[in-house]
Amino acid sequence: MAGFFSKLKDGVAKTADKAQLTLEVTKLSSQINGIKKDIDALYTQIGEQVYQAYAQGDLSLAEAEIVRHGQAIGQHQDTITELEAKIRELRNEKTCPDCSTVVAADIRFCSSCGHKFDFTPPPAAVEPGAEAPVEGSQEQVLILEPELEAELASEEERIRADEPCASCGEPVAPGVRYCTHCGHDQQAVE
Ligand SMILES: [Zn+2]
Ligand SMILES: [Zn+2]
Incomplete structure (x- = not known):
């Protein structure tokens, strides 16, 4: 599936096909949604650990796990930021x-x-006969x-x-x- 995905990405870059662009953006968005669910799960785990430490009368018992999960959340958020930048770039x-x-x-x-x-007008149309070679534009x-x-x-x-x-x-x-x-x-x- 990875090969298919990168081939698809190539296709998007070279043909700028609208439908494929939408598909690529949709894929990135669903990737972001998946990561957000992972973050929610980490929040839940932190909550449970804080509660258990509270029940045992010592909140510091939860500290190591909070730090570990907090770092994971930070990494996930960085990934989301990267994916969102990619979407803006694609769009x-x-x-x-x-x-x-x-x-x-x-x-x-x-x-x-x-x-x-x-408003900057789009770059002038390519002169007839001077079109860039069409690479990798075969129907997928x-x-x-x-x-x-x-x-x-x-x-x-x-x-x-x-x-x-x-x-x-x-x-x-x-x-x-x-x-x-x-x-x-x-x-x-x-
Ligand atoms: Zn405005
Ligand atoms: Zn109008």
Whole structure:
């Protein structure tokens, strides 16, 4: 499975295929969720050990185990931070300087506060006949585990739930205040 995963990663990097990118992000997200469950289990263990030490009338009995589990939690949190950075990188995102919301790199307006970004147009289209050689772009048949398939379906569901902006018609995700394309306030009374 590891070989399949790295092959998939290569494919994403080279073809920038939207579906594969979504798949890659979904995989990283479910990895993060798994680590969060591990962290919760460690919290529970710390709680039990503190209680047992309390019941024995000496809280210091729990100290060594708290330190050990605390270190493990710290390592897990570092891993989550790395995975989250990887997701931002894959999604090509940027952080709003006004409100710190993480948004897509190619939007003009922050979806949360309406901040206008200095919009850098995407790099000029490659001249005809000068396209970069297409490597590793052969079709890949994706066989998904059922739970991954379900997550992917819910991601697609979310995308389908987008409403067109009242001002420019671009899709706006539910709950988003400002159109990321034109900055129109979705809560504005027409
Ligand atoms: Zn903002
Ligand atoms: Zn708009």
